[in-house]
Amino acid sequence: MALGTDYELQDCALARALEVVGERWSLLIVRDAFYGVQRFNDFLTHLGIPRAVLTARLNALVAAGVLSKEPYQQAPLRHGYLLTETGLELWGPLYQLSRWGGRHATEGGPHHLFAHAACGTDLDLVGACPTCGGSPVPPAEITMRPNPARSGSRREDPVSRALVGPHPLLEPIASAAVPA
Amino acid sequence: MALGTDYELQDCALARALEVVGERWSLLIVRDAFYGVQRFNDFLTHLGIPRAVLTARLNALVAAGVLSKEPYQQAPLRHGYLLTETGLELWGPLYQLSRWGGRHATEGGPHHLFAHAACGTDLDLVGACPTCGGSPVPPAEITMRPNPARSGSRREDPVSRALVGPHPLLEPIASAAVPA
DNA sequence: CACCCTTGGTCTGTTCATTGAACCCACTAG
DNA sequence: CTAGTGGGTTCAATGAACAGACCAAGGGTG
Numbered sequence: 412m413a414l415g416t417d418y419e420l421q422d423c424a425l426a427r428a429l430e431v432v433g434e435r436w437s438l439l440i441v442r443d444a445f446y447g448v449q450r451f452n453d454f455l456t457h458l459g460i461p462r463a464v465l466t467a468r469l470n471a472l473v474a475a476g477v478l479s480k481e482p483y484q485q486a487p488l489r490h491g492y493l494l495t496e497t498g499l500e501l502w503g504p505l506y507q508l509s510r511w512g513g514r515h516a517t518e519g520g521p522h523h524l525f526a527h528a529a530c531g532t533d534l535d536l537v538g539a540c541p542t543c544g545g546s547p548v549p550p551a552e553i554t555m556r557p558n559p560a561r562s563g564s565r566r567e568d569p570v571s572r573a574l575v576g577p578h579p580l581l582e583p584i585a586s587a588a589v590p591a
Numbered sequence: 592m593a594l595g596t597d598y599e600l601q602d603c604a605l606a607r608a609l610e611v612v613g614e615r616w617s618l619l620i621v622r623d624a625f626y627g628v629q630r631f632n633d634f635l636t637h638l639g640i641p642r643a644v645l646t647a648r649l650n651a652l653v654a655a656g657v658l659s660k661e662p663y664q665q666a667p668l669r670h671g672y673l674l675t676e677t678g679l680e681l682w683g684p685l686y687q688l689s690r691w692g693g694r695h696a697t698e699g700g701p702h703h704l705f706a707h708a709a710c711g712t713d714l715d716l717v718g719a720c721p722t723c724g725g726s727p728v729p730p731a732e733i734t735m736r737p738n739p740a741r742s743g744s745r746r747e748d749p750v751s752r753a754l755v756g757p758h759p760l761l762e763p764i765a766s767a768a769v770p771a
Numbered sequence: 772c773a774c775c776c777t778t779g780g781t782c783t784g785t786t787c788a789t790t791g792a793a794c795c796c797a798c799t800a801g
Numbered sequence: 802c803t804a805g806t807g808g809g810t811t812c813a814a815t816g817a818a819c820a821g822a823c824c825a826a827g828g829g830t831g
Contacts, residue, residue: 424697426619429692432688435611439603481664504717507687509608515677546717631780
């Protein structure tokens with residue numbers, strides 16, 4: 412986060428977390444990664460973030476062990492950014508913050524809904540499945556879909572288009588990845 | 592948060608939430624409010640934040656409905672900043688992010704531990720009580736205490752001193768409020 | 772009354788981060 | 802050769818954050 416350029420002062424785990432993920436666009440980038448965004452250009456167009464900032468944030472997240480840079484083709488070497496194990500564990504905080512935002516900072520409720528893929532039930536407040544019970548559902552078993560009550564104002568980048576239908580979390584979005 | 596000075600672009604509830612609590616010090620201020628900090632000067636010395644920034648953040652959080660400004664004495668009029676109902680609901684995201692930071696961004700584990708006041712059991716990952724079961728424990732029923740494994744490097748402001756012993760969340764810290 | 776202390780601020784000048792736009796390079800397809 | 806795409810870097814201008822001085826209302830002390 413660079414708070415006072417760094418945060419040595421705070422003994423607190425929260426401060427440490429914010430150093431990693433508290434910077435202006437970081438959490439949005441991580442959210443997009445959960446949505447299946449992997450490529451530089453997809454982050455760029457979906458977030459509308461300046462290129463230099465995206466470069467800096469991605470590198471910082473890789474350095475912090477939240478994302479990892481993996482090649483997805485060799486011919487011209489290209490890589491995508493994937494969530495690491497550490498990154499995947501950000502799903503809980505991210506989901507809860509998102510829910511809070513949907514309740515208190517968005518009129519008309521959230522734009523996306525999240526369900527347990529196995530049974531189709533919408534997740535509860537802490538991200539657990541009310542019918543299957545117990546602990547929070549891991550992101551790989553979650554499907555997102557747009558909230559039908561809020562269909563206006565779609566955006567027209569490849570990522571937004573890929574997300575108009577239901578979509579499993581973490582599954583790469585179909586962007587330029589149309590080989591045939 | 593003022594992202595690009597504002598965030599109109601993102602349809603997402605997360606972006607809305609970040610507009611409210613994503614700014615540099617906001618979540619730390621909210622965390623301190625959960626710890627029982629209420630006064631301008633206590634926030635100031637505990638966080639080591641510039642006064643002007645603190646003023647701006649407190650006003651923004653009040654405007655967003657996360658905090659409310661309540662008088663605590665009349666003689667010279669003074670007020671404290673208290674969490675509203677909306678603010679209290681930030682406990683979930685805050686706790687989870689803090690846990691994540693304790694696991695992945697702090698060597699040696701967290702500095703504070705949180706237990707269910709009624710039974711003394713430490714909270715689980717989502718903030719629920721493993722013995723009493725069920726849904727997350729509301730902040731008013733939580734006690735915090737320093738992690739005994741990490742007793743070094745205490746700071747010496749009134750807030751840090753008040754938090755060296757176990758302390759119920761939301762209970763005002765004893766700062767200059769020592770009348771005798 | 773004169774003086775200083777506390778609380779909760781505001782003002783100012785400097786530094787730092789973010790922004791947007793332009794530029795760059797490797798590679799490929801036509 | 803030319804244009805296009807993916808993934809960047811560089812740069813000037815802006816805006817926010819910083820540290821520290823200053824301010825104001827009220828109170829306590831002598």
